Amino acid sequence: MTQFLEVIFGGIAQAAAYSIIAVGLSLVYGTARTLNFAHGALYTTGAYISWILTVGYLGLPLWLAVLVLIPILFGIGVAIETLMLRPLRGGKNWRVTAMMVTLGLAFVLDNANLILFGAVAKPMPAFIEGTVSIFGVTVSAYRVAVLIIALIIVALLEVFLNRTRFGWAVRAVAQDIQGARQVGIDVNRIFAFTFGLSVVLTGMAGLLLSPIFLISPQGGWEPFLKAFVIVVLGGLGSTRGAIAAAFFLGMVEAMVVYQLGASWTMPVWLVTLLLVLMIRPQGLLGKGQSEAAG
Amino acid sequence: MLSVCDIDVFYDDLHILHGVSLEVGEGELVGVVGANGHGKSTLLKAVCGLVPVASGDILYAGESIRRRSVSELVERGLVYVAEDRRLFPDMTVRENLLLGAFLARGRGHEQTSLKRVFDLYPRLAERQEQLARTLSGGEAQMLALGRGLMSAPALLAIDEPSLGLAPKLVDTMLETIAELKNTGTTILLVEQSLGLIDGIVDRVYRLEEGIISGGAARAAMAMADHR
Amino acid sequence: MTQSDATMTAQAGGRRLLAGTSAPLYWAAVGVLALAGMLITDSYVQHVLILCFLWCMVAAAWDLTLGYAGIFNYAQIALFAAGAYATAMLTLKFGVPPVAAIIAATAITAVLGLAIALPCLRLQGEYVALFxxxxxxxxxxxxxxxxxxxxxxxxxxxxVPPIKFFGLTFGPLNKIGWYYLALTAAAISVYVIYYVVLRSRTGRAFVALRDSANFARSLGINEFKYKLLAFVLSALVTGFAGALYAHYTSVVTPKILGNEFILLAIVMLAIGGIGRFPGAVLGAFVVTILNELLRDAGTYRLLILGILVVLTLLLLPQGLASIWERVSRRKHKARTKLKE
Known part of the structure; x- marks a missing residue:
């Protein structure tokens, strides 16, 4: 029983990190109507950058590494949106071309990481060692830290979206692009900002999860898919929904791994994706599509 | 205050507006009438910077605004109210209104504007905390107009406010628009039929298949209509 | 969008579809390749061209769903792999003769396409891509x-055993045999997709649906039926290409599903131009040859291909096909001027 509870708790901690990736994906998807296929590759890239900053080369302390990491990730996101996506928007077939560009970018990042860092996975030490005992269940202190940090990040995001003027503008763009333009919101700036923020979120998740999963060039695809399932299940643009969905799916994953073994992880997520999409086939984009066309 | 000079507007390969010109003087309420799909909305959107103008020019307060962004235009008091409302459905009535005052121009008058809107439409005051998606058609139109007012407009471009409203509501809506004019807001109003707005406009243009005509004072226009 | 807008775009789409290349010109190009087969003796050149032909099938089939029917289908290489695995398993595990195995593999992939399309087509836009x-x-x-x-x-x-029929054996060393086999398969597949299906009523329905789904629906075009048809037909051609590929290389591994193949297919469409015949087909030739030229670049090859995808989409958003169209439009203009 305790072993089972340990597995469940591990699942929850990972899921919390997944929910950060998911919220990032959903922000861009919700505002700019772009499905960013490079989101997973950016997760990996974030992990590699933090590896360089900490144990890899520079040996910075964690807090400093995070402070350096955030602006780098934000800049990468803004650059992708302004240089690669904005020129395509409004052109013929732009939804297909935008998806292809992000998919192309994903492969560029994957292969650049492969060339730069090699195929062998890079280990990352846990930033906190030891174990904690909660209600008689022993769990690693690092997983507890991941859970807490992830919850803090999501809470901050929630405050930003609901309490700040800029956050309101982000929500307005997500709900009606033309309406947002009408009140004078610079929509392109919001797109660039949300893309930057989304890369910060996924890169931070890369940092948080790397001690658990190691860092490998193609390691981003799995979190990307999981994040999407979370977004679909939790509801587009709903940070609280993402947390709830992530916890639920994290527990399901933990139980599957416990009962059937790790090789069943991806098939199970695929089936979950299928089921979720069958329950919500209209897609959360129903609204967004007419706007993109109009 | 606003001069549209010989503009052409395209939507993909479709030529929507053909050399359209019109004038709106300070404090005037000018109407544009025409059937659906003849380019009325496109005209208003072109004026407010929401669709690009291919040729010709638009002067606002004596200055060309053809290449200005929507944000700049809103900041200078040129505000568009859409026929399809374009509200933020998952935000409350109050949040929708406050977003109307997103830019510095509107924010400066946030509290007075809010009071003005609630005086004009007490229904909105009652429903402040309700989500916009739960509003009835009439209330949604009030909110759309109210959100426009929150931007502290100097010129309000209103696109078919009667769309989808019951006849009685249409009358109230048009009354409030006339009231806005009386408080000093310049208005460019688009409708399908002259009959609806005949009583409140100073001058009327007619837009047919992207070509504009008329623009005389409304009595003359009405006579031309009867002939 | 008003109805008149929709009619115009649908018509424009139709015109664009029909503009492309005339059928005699197409068969002339195939004829030239057939003649070239007799002149080329270098087995490496033959090998590269065989790959070009097989990739033409994959690119054309993908263009049918992604470019013309407007379905965000990213299972293309998965279907290719399904065709390859089906024929390999049938011949190796069940001892089915290769020709029968290829036919069965093609059918199996088509059924798999149907199985993927059925849930997929209930989904919207990006959800299809993701699924x-x-x-x-x-x-x-x-x-x-x-x-x-x-x-x-x-x-x-x-x-995977070589194909045998009419007393001929298409082993890995029989390059000249494979050259004509792959050319025939590709020529027929491409012809069927672009000249038969897309120029029929069905094809016009695809384009109408892609360009303005609402208008097409108002005409009573059954979106679900047509998209299903496009998907299944595309899967069929892809499965056939996959099966041929398995017998040609005699090896089938999960490497097919790695970065390289899907990246190649994306570059083909990106460089060629999506939904603009002969874009995808030209793309298949250009990219297959380019990929061979880049062999020496080692690990940098995939990076270069990825950069190529991004750059072509940004700098030449309509692909090579747009250059082609510009040329043919100029020719057309010149011709009409002459008539005047």
Whole structure:
């Protein structure tokens, strides 16, 4: 029983990190109507950058590494949106071309990481060692830290979206692009900002999860898919929904791994994706599509 | 205050507006009438910077605004109210209104504007905390107009406010628009039929298949209509 | 969008579709390639062209769903792999003769396409993209899990037997035989997709649906039926190409589902131009040859291909096909001027 509870708790901690990736994906998807296929590759890239900053080369302390990491990730996101996506928007077939560009970018990042860092996975030490005992269940202190940090990040995001003027503008763009333009919101700036923020979120998740999963060039695809399932299940643009969905799916994953073994992880997520999409086939984009066309 | 000079507007390969010109003087309420799909909305959107103008020019307060962004235009008091409302459905009535005052121009008058809107439409005051998606058609139109007012407009471009409203509501809506004019807001109003707005406009243009005509004072226009 | 807008775009789409290339010109090009086959003696050049022909089928089939029918289908390489695995498993595990195995593999892939399309077409836009790409990503672990069924696991399947018919054997060394076999298969597949299907009523329905779904619906075009048809036909051609590929290389491994193949297919469409015949087909030739030229670049090859995808989409958003169209439009203008 305790072993089972340990597995469940591990699942929850990972899921919390997944929910950060998911919220990032959903922000861009919700505002700019772009499905960013490079989101997973950016997760990996974030992990590699933090590896360089900490144990890899520079040996910075964690807090400093995070402070350096955030602006780098934000800049990468803004650059992708302004240089690669904005020129395509409004052109013929732009939804297909935008998806292809992000998919192309994903492969560029994957292969650049492969060339730069090699195929062998890079280990990352846990930033906190030891174990904690909660209600008689022993769990690693690092997983507890991941859970807490992830919850803090999501809470901050929630405050930003609901309490700040800029956050309101982000929500307005997500709900009606033309309406947002009408009140004078610079929509392109919001797109660039949300893309930057989304890369910060996924890169931070890369940092948080790397001690658990190691860092490998193609390691981003799995979190990307999981994040999407979370977004679909939790509801587009709903940070609280993402947390709830992530916890639920994290527990399901933990139980599957416990009962059937790790090789069943991806098939199970695929089936979950299928089921979720069958329950919500209209897609959360129903609204967004007419706007993109109009 | 606003001069549209010989503009052409395209939507993909479709030529929507053909050399359209019109004038709106300070404090005037000018109407544009025409059937659906003849380019009325496109005209208003072109004026407010929401669709690009291919040729010709638009002067606002004596200055060309053809290449200005929507944000700049809103900041200078040129505000568009859409026929399809374009509200933020998952935000409350109050949040929708406050977003109307997103830019510095509107924010400066946030509290007075809010009071003005609630005086004009007490229904909105009652429903402040309700989500916009739960509003009835009439209330949604009030909110759309109210959100426009929150931007502290100097010129309000209103696109078919009667769309989808019951006849009685249409009358109230048009009354409030006339009231806005009386408080000093310049208005460019688009409708399908002259009959609806005949009583409140100073001058009327007619837009047919992207070509504009008329623009005389409304009595003359009405006579031309009867002939 | 008003109805008149929709009619105009639908018509414009139709015109664009029909503009492309005339059928005699197409068969002339095929004829030139057939003649070239007699002149080329270098087996490496033959090999590269055989790959070009097989990739033409994959690119054209993908263009049918992604470019013309407007379905965000990213399971293309998964279907290619399905065709390859089906024929390899049938011949190696069940001893089915190669020709029968190829036919069966083609049919199996078509059925698989149907199975993917049925849930998929109830979804909207990006959800289709994600679902189909998830299938792509889930295939390698599934192949590993199904090792007991004879998939060969991570090692793959070796020694897929050569095709034999009319007393001819198409072994890996019979390059000239493969040249004509692949050319015939590609020529017919491409012809059927672009000249038969897309120029029929069905094809016009695809374009109308892609360009303005609402208007097409108002005309009573059954969106679901047509998209299903496009998807299944595309899967059929792709499965056929996959099966041929398996017999040509005699090896089938999960590597097919790695970065390289899907990246190649994306570059083909990006460089060629999506939904603009002969874009995808030209793209298949250009990219296959380019990929061979880049062999020496080693690990940098995939990076270069990825950069190429991004750059062509940004700098030449309509691909090579747009250059082609510009040329043919100029010719057309010149001709009409002459008539005047």
């Amino acid at each position: 189909t790409f998830a299938i792509h990503l889930a295939m390698p672990p599934l192949i590993q899990l199904a090792k007991g069924l004879g998939t060969g696991g991570t090692m793959g399947l070796m020694g």
